[in-house]
Amino acid sequence: MIRLALLRHGHTSWNRAGRIQGRTDIPLDPEAADVLRSLALPRPWDTCALASSPLARAAETARLVSGREPEKVPALMEMDWGDWEGLHAADLHAAEDADHRPIETWGWNYTPPNGEAPAALRERLKPWAENLSEDTLAVCHIGVMRAALALATGWQFEGPAPFRIKRNRLYVIRIADGEWYLEPDTIPLVERSM
Numbered sequence: 001m002i003r004l005a006l007l008r009h010g011h012t013s014w015n016r017a018g019r020i021q022g023r024t025d026i027p028l029d030p031e032a033a034d035v036l037r038s039l040a041l042p043r044p045w046d047t048c049a050l051a052s053s054p055l056a057r058a059a060e061t062a063r064l065v066s067g068r069e070p071e072k073v074p075a076l077m078e079m080d081w082g083d084w085e086g087l088h089a090a091d092l093h094a095a096e097d098a099d100h101r102p103i104e105t106w107g108w109n110y111t112p113p114n115g116e117a118p119a120a121l122r123e124r125l126k127p128w129a130e131n132l133s134e135d136t137l138a139v140c141h142i143g144v145m146r147a148a149l150a151l152a153t154g155w156q157f158e159g160p161a162p163f164r165i166k167r168n169r170l171y172v173i174r175i176a177d178g179e180w181y182l183e184p185d186t187i188p189l190v191e192r193s194m
């Protein structure tokens with residue numbers, strides 16, 4: 001059995017503006033970097049293997065909370081939102097011709113135009129996670145975390161998700177023999193001692 005702890009990156013200007021980022025490489029904004037600089041990983045996650053998405057917002061978050069350089073893992077790249085990247089989510093909701101649907105109605109196979117379905121994300125994430133040989137902390141994105149937590153809870157992207165993804169806390173998944181299980185309690189980052 002290994003444990004995989006997931007952490008979402010800090011805010012970017014696009015997060016604050018409600019713009020869809022996907023694979024667009026938007027860095028942390030200065031306020032987010034300040035917040036993360038004041039936080040640290042709790043034990044034992046401060047010394048475990050450290051991975052991140054190749055995107056700057058995730059790698060920088062990993063560096064700020066750990067003081068270490070993460071291994072950049074393509075499997076942790078954010079879901080590809082295709083033609084919707086750069087758009088404001090609110091505009092997309094309002095547009096009648098965008099075929100935009102709430103995530104709770106997607107199922108695993110709905111695909112944003114020229115983007116990636118959660119099922120495709122699952123297929124790149126599973127082999128990486130199931131081949132880990134030690135407990136690992138992965139700094140990544142809400143789309144990746146949603147797919148991982150869906151695998152770990154049985155949620156099928158239909159109806160309300162049985163989890164809420166918040167920043168600055170670890171979501172710990174136990175993986176053994178291809179079975180994923182979400183630990184019930186999340187673990188907050190801790191204040192960095194000066």
Ligand SMILES: O=C(O)[C@H](O)COP(=O)(O)O
Nearest residue numbers: 019020021022078141142
């Ligand atoms: O904008 C996006 O790509 C997602 O909705 C949020 O992804 P993030 O976790 O990379 O901000």
